Amino acid sequence: MRLLTRAVTADDRFTDAWPYRDLEDFVRRHTNDPTIANAFYFLAGLGFVLSPRDVSAGEALHCFRRGLLDNSLSYAQGGSKAVPTTYCRIAEELGADVRTGTGVKRILIHDGRVHGVELLDGTRLDADIVVSTSSVRTTALQLCDPATLPPAFVDHAKGITGSMIAIQAKIGLSRKLVDAGCLVGAVSDSIDPLRADATMPTSMMGSLTRGDIPDVIPLHCTVPTNFDASLAPLGINC
Known part of the structure; x- marks a missing residue:
């Protein structure tokens, strides 16, 4: 609750004081629970595609707060194009x-x-x-x-270091499997992502940087045809 309260109430004056301090530093000051920390890091990772040690705490808090307070998501009919x-x-x-x-x-x-x-x-x-x-x-x-x-x-x-990127695969199915518009999570053959310690996101990013397959692989799966059926050919669900 301390972490979420501070994240939601972090006004511009507070976030401006954290531009060059990393997100991991901020989270450690508010919780020792690795599950909560990893959930927070994962949300930030969707937007920044970086290790929490490389994410600006000030920028992450600004984005997190605006996302919660605006409470407004939309989808462009016809897809991103x-x-x-x-x-x-x-x-x-x-x-x-x-x-x-x-x-x-x-x-x-x-x-x-x-x-x-x-x-x-x-x-x-x-x-x-x-x-x-x-x-x-x-x-x-x-x-x-x-x-x-x-x-x-x-x-x-x-001196600028770019963020990482994601690999995207578009899959067409013959029938609808889920009603959800987006599935977010992680998979692993050796670690329970829900029980991993708070170093897991940084370790995962380190493995990717070295070109290795990490122990935990994050997934962000959108189902755009659940928003806009016209995106897929007739009889195909994506």
């Missing part, structure tokens, strides 16, 4: 030229100002503003010429 395709449709209606399958070789910068991009086929597109949806590290060190950027910014980009 509905969001970018809507942006593209509106952009085209406003006169934009939307190109897909067109890689950018580099962002053109001269005298401290951006001038556009060069595509992989050598085509140059002039622009006053360039928006990169890649990571800061990739943008600064690969898409841009680092020599054209402020040295402090380049040094910051070099």
Whole structure:
């Protein structure tokens, strides 16, 4: 209760004091129960895909609090692609030229100002503003010429460590198995995930970093056709 109370009542002033302190440090101050700690770490792992020792406690608390207080979840009809395709449709209606399958070789910068991009086929597109949806590290060190950027910014980009990723498999079934929209949990051949000690999430992430199969494998299984049946072909449940 102490942990949940503090997490829910952690206002901006409190979370701003914890930006460079890890989530494991915060949880240890409020509970010694490994089951509760692991549940908290697992929730944070869904969003950050990092070990609790690498998650900013301030950012995790901010997200956790907002999620609980907003109490509002929604699903885009048509699946996740509905969001970018809507942006593209509106952009085209406003006169934009939307190109897909067109890689950018580099962002053109001269005298401290951006001038556009060069595509992989050598085509140059002039622009006053360039928006990169890649990571800061990739943008600064690969898409841009680092020599054209402020040295402090380049040094910051070099020091950024990315989070891990998840492997996604899409499975079509001939019949409906569950009514739930999402299944979250973990599996293991050697450890009961509900009885594991609080070091399990960090150990699991360490195994993945080394390229080893961890003792406990987390699962996050959404069933999107329970929200929107049109996502699957006729007669198929995903």
